[in-house]
Each structure stands twice: as C-alpha cells, then as structure tokens.
Amino acid sequence: MNRIITLGEIMLRLSPPGYERILQTESFDVKFGGGEANVAVSLANYGESAAFVSAVPDNLLGQAAINSLRRYGVDTSLILRSGKRLGIYYLEKGASQRPSKVVYDRAASSISEVSADQFDWDNIFSGADWLHFTGITPALSDSAAALCLEAVKQAKAKGLQVSCDLNYRKNLWSKEKAGQVMETLMPYVDLCIANEEDAADVFGIKAKHTDIQQGSLDKEGYIEVAKELIRRFGLKRVAITLRESLSASTNNWSALLTDGKEFNFAKKYTIQIVDRVGGGDSFGAGLIYGLLNLDSDREALEFATAASCLKHTIEGDYNLVSVSEVTALMKGDGSGRVQR
Amino acid sequence: MNRIITLGEIMLRLSPPGYERILQTESFDVKFGGGEANVAVSLANYGESAAFVSAVPDNLLGQAAINSLRRYGVDTSLILRSGKRLGIYYLEKGASQRPSKVVYDRAASSISEVSADQFDWDNIFSGADWLHFTGITPALSDSAAALCLEAVKQAKAKGLQVSCDLNYRKNLWSKEKAGQVMETLMPYVDLCIANEEDAADVFGIKAKHTDIQQGSLDKEGYIEVAKELIRRFGLKRVAITLRESLSASTNNWSALLTDGKEFNFAKKYTIQIVDRVGGGDSFGAGLIYGLLNLDSDREALEFATAASCLKHTIEGDYNLVSVSEVTALMKGDGSGRVQR
Amino acid sequence: MNRIITLGEIMLRLSPPGYERILQTESFDVKFGGGEANVAVSLANYGESAAFVSAVPDNLLGQAAINSLRRYGVDTSLILRSGKRLGIYYLEKGASQRPSKVVYDRAASSISEVSADQFDWDNIFSGADWLHFTGITPALSDSAAALCLEAVKQAKAKGLQVSCDLNYRKNLWSKEKAGQVMETLMPYVDLCIANEEDAADVFGIKAKHTDIQQGSLDKEGYIEVAKELIRRFGLKRVAITLRESLSASTNNWSALLTDGKEFNFAKKYTIQIVDRVGGGDSFGAGLIYGLLNLDSDREALEFATAASCLKHTIEGDYNLVSVSEVTALMKGDGSGRVQR
C-alpha cells in the first residue's frame, strides 16, 4: 500500500438528471468532484492510502464534500476548514451533436484563499510516496499558485515523486499566465500528464496533423509533443491522453506514455458515454497506481487507459471501479457480458 | 426582431420516465407541446417576438399550458380561455427496434371547438411579419379548418408571409379529407414544409425509389415532389425534411429547400436520439428564423437542419437551444466536446 | 388459448436507477423476475392462459411478487405460501465496456425448501398443454431438483409437451453436478433451449470456432451442438440463442431452431440495449407461443427472436410486448418510426 497525497480543490457538482438542460430542470443531482479529489478516490478504490489536501468552508456544504470522500475511503484528516465557500460547477450532460456544458461558480472558494503556511507540510508528507496535483489548482489564484509551489518543493525535498496533470482551463487564466506559472512548477515534476490540447495551450507545443474538432489525432505528432516536454522540463515521463470526440455520445479513447525512449500507445477504446467528466483524472490515478504496482510502463499505461475507459461509464466525477475490474478490461474482456 | 404568429393546439404531453412503457409506469413526466406551440417556443428562444394563438380551457391545466409557454418567452396574451378540455397525448419512448408510441386523447379540446369569430384578427396580426400553422390544426374539426382558412386569408390580406407544415395525421382525418381541406388553404401559403411522407399522404405526390420503412430515401425523388408542390399551388418555397429511421435510437436527418429553381440539400446528421418528438417543428422554426435573418436560402436550410438535429437531443417537444448553439453546429462543430 | 404451466422461482430484483453502481446508489428500482416467471408473463401478454407454479413466503414480499404476476394476467392460484424468504437478486446495469453485474442472495428461498408432495399435480396439470422449466430450478437445492423430476414425470404422463431452458448458473452448482442432474430430466423434455454457452457448460458439448468473449459465433458449430443434443437425449427440437456481445450497450442477437433435420437460423438483430436481463426467457416464451400458434418452425423461430429482440428494449425482466408488436418486427419493421 502506497501513500499518495493529492492537492487541489473539491467542488459541489450540480447536474440536471439525465439529458435535461439547466433551463428546464427542476432538480440537480448532487455530487462532488475536482481533478485531484477524483484522483484520490480512484486510488482509495484501488486499495492505496490516499489523502486529499485542500480547504473547505466550515459549513454543511464543506462537510458534505468531506463526507463524499470519506465514503470511498479517502483520508480527509488533512483538509482545512477555512474560507467562505465551496466552489460549484454546474454540468449539463450533452448527447449526440449537443455538447456537454460546464458553468463554473468557483471564485472566492476556500482553497483559492488559503495560504501555504496554513498547512503542516511535515505532517502532510510524513510517510508519503507520491504527490499529485493539476494545472487547475495554481490557476485558481496567486495564493493557490504559491501553495502549489511550496507543495512541490517540500515534496521533492522529502523524496516524493511528483505528478502533474496540465489540465488547462481557459476560464481561469490566459495561456500566457498559465505558461509562466506552470514553468515555475514543472522543474519539480517527474510525471507530466496532458490531454491532446494541453501542451499547446500551456506551453505552445502543438501536435501536427491533428484537428481536435474533427476528432482526428495523429500519433506521430504526439510523440513529438512528448519529446519536447521532456526536453524542456527534464521530466522522467510524459503521458498524453488521446480523445477522439466523435460526438457527445461516442468517443475514441487511447493514450501515450513515454520516458523519452520507449513510446507506448495504449489500446484504443470506442466508448458509449455515460459520464465523461473525470475521464482524464481517472487516467492519472490509474497511471500512478500502475507505475507504483505493475511490472512495466506498458502495463501501467494499459491499466490507466482501461481504468479511464471504465470511468466514462460511471455517473459522477469519481471512478468507482476496483483493480480487478480494470484488470479484466485491460486483459481484453470488453464484451460487456453480464457477470453473475 | 420579427413578429411571428403561430396558430394551433397546445396539448398536455404525458410520458413515462426513460424507456418505461405505459403499461408499467407509475408516473408521467409532464410537458406540453403541439406543432405550432413548439415553433413559437423555438422562435422565442432565438430572440424573435413569437406569439401563439390558441384556446385553452379556463382551468389549472389550461393555465399550466400557458405557463409552459411564458417560461420560454412566448407571448400568450392572444390565447383564449374557452372550451372544456386541454387535449392530451401520451408518449411512450421507443428504443432500438421498439418504436415510440403516441396515444392521442385530444377530441373535444378547446381549440377544436372554438370559432374564427372569437378571435380579434386585427389585434392578432398587428405588426406581425409571419403566420405559421400546420396541417394538424385544420384536421381537428370543421370549425378548426374554418379557423385556419380565416387566419390565412386575414394574414395574406395584411401582407404577412404564411408557412404551413403539412404534418399529416392519419388518426385525425382520411387522406381524402386532408387533401380536400388542404387544397383550400394552400393558395394562401408561401412556404410549404413537409416530411418525407406528407406530400404523398395529403396530395398523392409520391417520391420515387424510396422505402420509408427500410430507411432509404432518394434525393431525386424529392426534387420531383417539391417541383410538383410548387407547380400545383404556386408556392414560393418548399422544404422537405428527410429522415432515415435506422432505429428508434438512431436516425439520419437532412432536408431539402427549394424555390423551384435552386435545390439545396442540407448536411446529413446521424443522430443518437434523446427525444425525437418535435423534430419537424424545430426544423420549421429554424427555417422561418433563417429565412428572416440569414443571408441565403442555403444558410437558412443549414440553420434549420442543425437546429432540428439538436432538438433530437432535448427532452420534451420544445427545442431549448439558442442561435449561437445552432450556429456552432451549423458551422461544423458536432464533436460534442465538453464546453467549459 | 393454450394452457402453459411454468415452474420455478420468482425473485425480488433490486437495481440502482439508470447506470448507477450499487456502491453509489440511494435507491433501488423494485421489480420481480425469474426465468420461468418471465416466461409466464410473456405468454399471458400473448393472450395465452399461463400459470406459474412456485412457492413464496407468506409475507409482504411474497405477496408483492404475486401481485407483479397478476398485474400482467398470470394465473397465480397455484403458488404456495410457504418457507421463510423470497430470493433476491441485485442487478447493476452495465454500459459500454463495463459489464452488468448480478449479485444473488437466493439461498434458503421458499422454492428451494419446498417438496414435490406439497403440490397437487393433478390440479396443476388439469387442462394444461405445456410445461416449461429452466435449469436454474433444479440447481437451487436437491429438493428443488426432485421437484422438477416429479413435475416432468407427471407432465409427460398427462400428455403435456415439456420444454427446458438449460440456463446454466455457475454460482448455483458445478458443471459436473449440473450434468448429472440435467441428464435425469432431459429424457422427459421435448424442446431444449440453450444459449451459446449452456450446452458446453452442462453437457460438455462445445461449439467449434467460437470465442464468446470476442463476440464471434460460428453457425456451423452450433448446428453440431444441436445435433448432438438431439442425439443424446432424443429431443424433438433444440433451439439455441446466439448472442454476440459487442459491448454492454450493443449486442447482436439471433437464434437457431432445429428438429434435427431442418436447421433454421433467425434474422440477426443489432440491438441498442435498455435492459438485457430476461432476454433468453423472452425467446423461450416466444418459441412456445410460436410453436403452439404459428404455421411453421421457421415462423416460430422468427417470432421468438423478434420477441426477445424487443425484450432488450424493455425495463425489467418481464417482456411487456403484444403479439402484434412482435409480429410487426418479425415482418420487417425495425425502423423504430413513431407510431401515432
């Protein structure tokens, strides 16, 4: 059992039932999520010791967020109660040609107003093996960026491995700002995870021969992207998820993992989507688990890709699957036959 | 902002949740709809001034129907409170090889018993640019047919453009009766909209090389149908929606628009269906909007087809999409990527 | 109107709504089902006189199970109130690459503890034409196996036709035990129904060139399986359902029926799945109906296959379709066009 720390924001997620639009709904399904929280839940489901570091307000919503994590076994003892509000995101699920829509209401959330010195880093990293965060957290505020910097410095100093999912969010910061801030963090990162657009958005590293809107991706182009990321930041590994969005209902899904020498591409899955949010996070969690527990980068990649394939069939941000379920798919059983 | 008047029936729509059958359900989702009401809602969503002319009973159900229209911005001040009941239709949503089923209970509805002289036509058409109705309204009763005739006469006299969606309903009247009545109305119509079967059902104008049940449609055949409609009734334009029903879950969807000289066929969409009812109405509304606001017939057609493609992904009869959403799809983004 | 007796277990079926997992759900949809109960409901829906023979506890759950059958017209007057509990199965619906999961909690159910002499066989088979059971019932307990043996003996003695759906359940008994017990029952059986795996599991008769997990089936192989079943047990007919599981969301579905001389393969359907449980039972019911009412084995097979195709689009174990709906699909209308 490894000890993984994830650092970031947890939000209240409000979504109309089924395919209803926000304009017509009379109720919201209540879930919680956020990039790093989602990773923590996945890892707890895989039997790892996963702790989530964050801040939530000292009210019923903050407690409900914590409860959602405890339910799936995440260690929530490191979360601060401070600040004024829990961030919210509204999710309207798309179908066919109609895209899913996300409306954020996360300004002034607890984590965006907390400072690095409110945390006890020695306690947080005691006995820990790995730190994970995403590019969303430093985008929240300058203090959140400073928090991330302090965290990665402390983690490296204490010998943890560090992973970062770039996760560019255009409504949180400009590409310029993102590039500047992320460049200060990347030197402390061992494993960089990105989706098919992030490297271009954050660092201007574009994949050739690829048209995201048309759903066509070019493998060679992403090999070059990965090489450049490694070259620029001295990373140990780069992983890039490769989504071909055929429609809001059907996506192709695969990924690339490389250490700069060996370039592994995962099996490609065609997925009928139940809930696509958290797909990238479930890949990251699967990769961390795989690198810590499996025999090769190739297996880690296939585990991560199968895990995140399954996430697309699960309601909510959290990927509620077990190691054995992921392994079964990774080994080839995608027939969906009833298991009795 | 144009002023469009639609005239017809609004019904209570009762459907079991999800894919439940009526025989097993314990609840009905409550929505409202009807060909011309649906067109009015679409146009209000596009920012037009849309008014719906109808009659509803002076009870809670009639008020609820009006409220459903007001919610989306339709002007309901022209609706009469008269008659005894609101028509109902029960909708059982199909899937895969199982077709959707509609059970009508609309006899003796308020609109079917109202007479033309109960309406103040000068007020109704004051400042109006367009009148729209469908072949369902004259089918409801002889008085409803007379109401339609009076409306189109008044509209033409006042210089409005008039559109009619043929919308043949075999449970309301015979093909013979339909043909006779519609022939009296068509001389006042500028734009005739039909689906792939209507012209044959109402006027005996059949498309060649087409087998509706097998889902194969022949473009050439529909060009001939359109030509014949224009020739027979002196129409300005004819639009025909072209649905290839692969199953209750998946349809191809396209359309033809012509002024008798230029024949435009829209992009064809393959749609994973959420709710297919109101698809034709959303095409009609999109076409009216497009003809009034866009630069060419070609653009109007693509707008109408994209709008109605999106309708198939929306729960309920009403097409709850904005101009910008339709335009995005019309311009080619059907990838369904999450919009944050 | 024929009189068909089915003998077996009825269970409470608990499933999270939609695609929720058991670990995250806050409610269960309540339905009832079981192989032979499902067959009885189908036959009652087709207008046959269908009676279900079973035992349920004398409590609210037992009564609710009976009510679910009465609702659809099954004769429940032959069901005993005895024993301590109603068996339960939990069903988690899968999607895409994630398989559906069934958790059984059926030990010590009423039917598993009842003995053959608690039933009045003369009354049960009075005026009856057909007895149907599945391989699940003798698997429940030794007394249930003895109950089945007594039933088939009595039925044959009284001149009924007997059908058996092999339905191997690995969590109820071993392949060895299944083979031994089923061999004692098969001599009384006229029609044996199996899925693509049962003959191999129960009698070691394997289809060649077939990989169930990869979803590829070989027709020739199943002809040999059917021949061998007929040869070994002197059956009148064998029917084998042929499922190609492309994913939890999409299956191909067809079947074979033979009397050892003529080998009929049904039309193959590609199905978007709503609820796949009870698919095999609905095939059995369709086949019994077809053999008793239609003109040829070929028609009976097509009826059965179309009926079970439709079952995959219906929520719950019970196949809530009418003869006319099945006939429409059997005759080729799978376009799913709205029926008004």
Add this chain to the structure above:
Amino acid sequence: MNRIITLGEIMLRLSPPGYERILQTESFDVKFGGGEANVAVSLANYGESAAFVSAVPDNLLGQAAINSLRRYGVDTSLILRSGKRLGIYYLEKGASQRPSKVVYDRAASSISEVSADQFDWDNIFSGADWLHFTGITPALSDSAAALCLEAVKQAKAKGLQVSCDLNYRKNLWSKEKAGQVMETLMPYVDLCIANEEDAADVFGIKAKHTDIQQGSLDKEGYIEVAKELIRRFGLKRVAITLRESLSASTNNWSALLTDGKEFNFAKKYTIQIVDRVGGGDSFGAGLIYGLLNLDSDREALEFATAASCLKHTIEGDYNLVSVSEVTALMKGDGSGRVQR
C-alpha cells in the same frame, strides 16, 4: 368467500408528487380509481371474490387500468373494451388550510357511452351475492343511468343484495336531476350509504344543527336523516359517514349504521391524512365485508370505520389493507407502534 359485483367507472388519476400544485409540477403520479373500482379492490384485499363491471377503451390506458385492478386480485374478465377514452381526474393534494382540488376530465369516457345490452347480465351475476354501485355512475350520462337501472333490476331479480353509495357530484348533474334519477334506483337498493352531505344534496333531507364548513356535526340530526331515508325508500339499512374536516391535514372520522331500529355510532378517529380520496369507498367496502362476514351490525360498522380510517393513511384511491390490519385497529390498537 362471497362474490361481490361492483359496477362503475375506473379513471386514470394524475396527481403531482407530495404537496406540489398542478401549476408547478413536472410529473404526475399515475394511479387509477373510481368509487366502485375502489370498493372492488378493498374486497379483493379482504379475500372476497370481487369483480368489477365496466368499460374501458381498447388502448394502452384501458389496459393499464385493468392491470391496476388485476394487481390486487380483482376479477376483470367482465370489463368491456369499448368506447374511445378513459376518464381522467387530476388530484392536487391539499394541506392545512389549503383544500385538495380535483379537476375532472371524464366526459365521453367509455363507460358513459356503453349501453346496458352490451353486457351479459346472466354471466355477470352468476353465483354473485351482492351488487354495489354509487350515485356517480348514473350521473355520467343517460345511458349510464339506464345501465344502472338494468343492473339493479337484474340483480334484485337474481336475489342479490344491492348497495348504493349516494356520492353526489355537483359537476356531473344538478340536484334536481340527481333526485329524479336516484329515486328510480332506490327501490332496488337494500343498503344506502351516504356521506354527511349526500342526503341533503340528492333528496333534500337535511341534518339539523350541522355546519359542514365549520366541521361540526350533530349526531341526532343524522339519526333523523337515516330514518327518513329508510321511510322514503323502504331500505333495509342506512349508513352515513361523518367527517369533521378540521383542515386538509386533519379530519375526524366516524359513521352511523342503522336498520331503522338500532342506531350504532362508530368510534371516532382523529386522522393525520396521507391521502383522503377513496375514504368513503373504503367505508362502503368495509361495510359490505362486515355485513357478510361479521356477527353484528355494530361490528360491521366498526370494521368499516376502522378500514376507512386506515385508507386515509394510504397513497392512492385503493385501500391496501388486510382484514387483520383492520381488525387490529377496530379492536383498539391505534397507537401506531412499529410492528416488527
């Protein structure tokens, strides 16, 4: 086991969930009910052989109505499939000072358009002991009144006991018309049931010292009403339910039963109301059961009153309670302690 025939209408009942108003609801709970259908369900729940005679349209709604009766064991084999529509009533549940509201949409229902000679009366009354109907049925239409008259004549001729619940509905007919029609039916009636207002509305027989709106009832006044009913129509027995409506949430509930000599008043219950509709019907059913099975009029009355007290705590028109549950309350256990 006695055989009781009830004759009347069954309607679709649509009600918003909980205390929502029709103007705000997005769904309706689907139930079925009607005075005589409700009585049949109660009697079937008590183990009697109860058959419901009616007509429903030959569509999914008609079948759903029949299924709702079969579910609880009512014999539905005597129901005709004829006519065009199933009547509907909308029920908005009140609370505290806000009254429940019922909106009827029952004109032109199947039962209102059926004629007496469509029924096979010999078959209907074969082996029957009792006929029950209410004053709602003759109010539906002249043909329905004629149907009732034929039924009571046939029933008396065949030696059945006949009960009638006056159940005056002001929106179906005037007091004058009600009085005229009911006077033709009453000579065939043995047991007349009325609520605290019916005798005044239908026959002009008013209870003194009673103010319905203020919720105060005077026992003596109702003794006089009962005496007058017996005197005028030669009845064997009269029962009057006595509701003191303190609010939509709380009612007092009692009843009177007399044969003209002995005047029994039941225990009075103060009820926290879950669903008040069908309260009177459940009293009628309890009284029929009691008179047929219990030792005295006093016991029959207490059974009927306890049964109908419990109905007020059950969702839907149907009184889903057993004899043992009614008996427990009748014997004094109204403490509501959890039964494990």
Add this chain to the structure above:
Amino acid sequence: MNRIITLGEIMLRLSPPGYERILQTESFDVKFGGGEANVAVSLANYGESAAFVSAVPDNLLGQAAINSLRRYGVDTSLILRSGKRLGIYYLEKGASQRPSKVVYDRAASSISEVSADQFDWDNIFSGADWLHFTGITPALSDSAAALCLEAVKQAKAKGLQVSCDLNYRKNLWSKEKAGQVMETLMPYVDLCIANEEDAADVFGIKAKHTDIQQGSLDKEGYIEVAKELIRRFGLKRVAITLRESLSASTNNWSALLTDGKEFNFAKKYTIQIVDRVGGGDSFGAGLIYGLLNLDSDREALEFATAASCLKHTIEGDYNLVSVSEVTALMKGDGSGRVQR
C-alpha cells in the same frame, strides 16, 4: 390592474427533497426566490402587472431565474444581465423540534455589484403605482444600498407609493449598520412591514412581554412598536406579522395593520407547515394587493394574512395561489374539504 415594481435579488434555491438533511442528500430541488421576486410572483398571480427589477448574470443560471419568473407572469424585461454570479441559498427543511436551516452563498452576486445608474428609472417607473423592496437589498452591499436609495427617491418623485419589508438578516449586516442605512430609506416609505423581531433588530424598538423562542407574543406590545415606527418615520401604515413558532411543523400566524389610529389584528391561523419560506413576502404581496383593491384596511389585512397562511402550504418561495383561493379562506373556509 395596477403596476407594481419590486426591486431586489433573485437567488437559486437548492433544497434536499422532503426532510432530508444536506449531509445526506443526493439531489437538490431547484427553485428560485428572494423577497422582492416572491412579492412580484404573488402579485402577478393576483392579476396585477408586476415587474421585477434586478440584475442576473448572463449565463444559464441567470436565464433560468428569469424563466422562473416569466412562467408565473412577472414582467422580466427590466432585469439587467450583468455581473458574475447568481446568489444561492441552500434550504434544509426542518420538522418538529428540528429547525429549518438556511446556508447563504450570495456574496458577489450580480445585484450586489450593480450600480444605480445602470438602470433607466424613467422607464422603470413609467406607469407604475407602487414600489416595493425589503431590507435585504440594501444589506447586500454599499452599492445596493445606494441603489435602493436612488429607487425610493425616484419613486417618490414620480408619485408612487413605497413599501418596505424590514426583513433583518444578521448574516448580511450588523444591527448598527442596518439601523443607519434603513434610517436613510424610511423617509421615503409609506408602508413599513416587519415581522415580530425586525423592529427590535433594526431600530431597537422592542415589543414587551414577548418571548420569541417560547412562541408567545403579546398584542399590546406590538401596538406600541407600530406606534413608535409611525412616530419616528412618519409612515402612513405599519404592518407586523406575528408568528408563534410552536415547532418547525406547526406555527400560529396572524398580523397587525395600523395607520396609527385604527389597530386591526387579523384572524389567527394554526398552520401545518409544508414550506415556510416566503411566508412574510406573501403577506407583503397580499397587503399591497389588498390596499390597492379591497374596501378597507381590515379587509386588506385579512387578505394578506389568509394569503400568507396559504403560502405555508405551498412548496417553494413563490405563493402560487389565486385571488379566489385567498378570498375563500379569508371568508372562513379553512376546513380543507376536497374541492371537486
């Protein structure tokens, strides 16, 4: 038909279904509300021309808020689209001894950041008779306070009547701040409405012999409070609602209205509560309606009190009742008998 303008905030209201707590819920019922929005809906329901002046963000949530008002007939054309977020309040419904809980998340809402000069006051007050606001709006921010001041000045200058509901919210401002700001607004107010605590909280004017927590109120004390309010601010009228909170499930409800000479106390209602939020607003709306349309202060008061009594039985902030329903209760029919 009078024209009434209300000015204030509309919020998204999120509440767990039934009596669930926020810590356990998996969904929120979605409604909208806010003191002045609630008043506008009531007045529109009464047939008045009611317009709501506010600001909402230009996103799906803002539009949904507007739609909720349009649904019930409120004129929303004066609402600005500006600012960043829609305020939210979470409501957990209490029962018996457990109080309802409200968690506000309204900081930085659109209305709190708008300035007075963004509104076109001439247009807003054109043809208007009355302006209503509450003490919540000036509490939101200094700019909101300035907005209120500008509004009342303009309204008085244009000859409107002005009403203000004190509505002290301790989490928005201190008593000191409230007192200071409200003192600047009161000179423009004709009608001041307060609950049993407001005058004490805002202006330090306490009712004697009253213990709010124990639910006992003293009439004489409130007469003194009203006199003092009139004296201090030169008001035309003061109304005070008098709630005796027996428990979260049961309240007594009455009110006082005075012009300083005549002191009217309304009938007292004991209410079984469905949803208590918006009770005070519905009183204010009823009072405005009554003063504008009824014959005397006494009738206006009884109308307002009956209207707000009914509000406690309606789900959501909005009081969805009609003039005839209020009048019926006001005239004494609180028996809750079913209305057919």
Add this chain to the structure above:
Amino acid sequence: MNRIITLGEIMLRLSPPGYERILQTESFDVKFGGGEANVAVSLANYGESAAFVSAVPDNLLGQAAINSLRRYGVDTSLILRSGKRLGIYYLEKGASQRPSKVVYDRAASSISEVSADQFDWDNIFSGADWLHFTGITPALSDSAAALCLEAVKQAKAKGLQVSCDLNYRKNLWSKEKAGQVMETLMPYVDLCIANEEDAADVFGIKAKHTDIQQGSLDKEGYIEVAKELIRRFGLKRVAITLRESLSASTNNWSALLTDGKEFNFAKKYTIQIVDRVGGGDSFGAGLIYGLLNLDSDREALEFATAASCLKHTIEGDYNLVSVSEVTALMKGDGSGRVQR
C-alpha cells in the same frame, strides 16, 4: 475525544418512499442501519472516535454498508469480510393509526455466523474507553451470543465501561431464551438501557399502572423497574426510554436515568415523526456521549433525550445531528424557527 467500540450487525434497510406500502411501491430507498451501527454513527457525529465491530460479506452490499459508515466518520477498519450475506430489513413507514411495519430477512447473515476467535480483541480494545452492544446481537445465533460474551469479558478485563441496550426482538428469540442469555451478559454491564417494554420482556420486570397500547406510562412504575434491574445485576446505572405512542405520526418521548439513588426524568417532547427507527439507539449514543463529556447525570440524560428527539425528525437509522444542535434543543429552543 473518547474511543468507543460498538459491536453488532449492520443491515441493508429498504423502505418505500414516503408513506407508500410495500405492496404498491416501485422503488426502495436504500439506507443501512442496526442498533450498534447507529450508535457508532451518532458518536462519530459528536466528534468521538467510534469504531464498529462486525462482519459483512465480501461483496458489493457489504462494501456499501461499510461506505455508509465511513461517510459519517466511523472507523470501519475492525469489520471482518466473511460470511455469505448482509442482513436486510424492509421498513414500511406508518402514519396516523397505521403502524410502521418491519419485515426482517436477516437469517444467515455474516455476523450471525462469525465466531469470537475471528476477532483480534487486543487490537479492538486498544485505547478504548467504552464498549456498547444491544440485546439484538446475542439473539442472532448461539455463536453471536458467544461473541458478545467474549467481548464483554475482554472489555471488562481491559477496564472499559460496558453498556447494553436490552432491545428485545420477539421474532429473534423467545422471552425465556432472551432472559437466560442476557443474564449471563449482564454481570459485565455497567449501564443498562431499556425501552418501556424491554425489562418486562427479557427479565419479567413489569412497570405497574402502564398500558403500552394506550400510550399511558406511569413514572413510579419505571422507578421500580430500574431499582429492580440495579438490584438484580449490580448495575451502575439504568436508563429507560419512555415512549407514549399517540399515533404513528405523533409520540411523546422522555426518559429516566438513575444510579439507584438519584432518579432523573428528562423533559418530555411531543414529536411530529419523520422517521422513528433508530430512536432508541440515538438515545443510547447521546447518553454515552453525555456521561463521558457532560457535568452530571442530569445533563447527560437531557442531552440523550434531546438527541433522540431530533432523531425522530431525520430520515434513516442514523442520527445526523451535531453536538451543537442537540445542545440547542436541550437548552430549550424547540421552536423550530428557521436558522439563517
């Protein structure tokens, strides 16, 4: 923070929504509960370190039960995965005169088949202050009784305080068997908790002048019961909850606590019931908390009684209230005023 260990069974709780009966429901609300599990959740909510010792099957249902406890902060690390099934109880919520009904299906549950030596008692009681169990656990099976005996012996040997809630369940064992087994356990118990019937059922110690069914309890009688319990078993304290069941909707609730010298009776609450199950457990938890944290027996008793009063307003077995909420009620604020 004290460490409290509770030992017992956790069951799946299935209940129809609202007041629906099992015979009519189409869904079950899913919750989990059991006497000792409920106590653990309460104590975790109060900030104590609460661990639950039990056994659940190694399947999705067992995991879901554990998750329900983790969600509210209970330490579940001591729970064994063993045995075959999770016990179930069905709960039908009563109203007014209709009692709630519980149907148990708990035979052969994991905890009933586990043996004492499967647990590591040293680990379990390490650092623990208190052990709590109820009379339900030893009633499950002989091995469960042996498990309890071992637990109390170990606990006493390690210096813990031991509390036992008698909780007699007549469907699990006879009064004789209960008396025999409980007598072997009581010598190790410090605090005995009972409801108004337990002492009579288990030990034959009856309260005089009390009629449970009529809802009248006599204080003096219970003083004698408590004295006799202390005398017979050498207990330190006895607590007796005193429920007067006026109806299924309304109960009076109070309690007695004594050390044999001082006899404290708590304030009596009249409760409008939301969910009454777990009421006794929440009293026990409140009492343990109070005795460990408050200043006197009197305060502990008032805390326990207020806590359990609030439980009656919470859906589910678990008492989801905080110390501050209990304290507020205990100090007298039962007015249910909205807390903003």
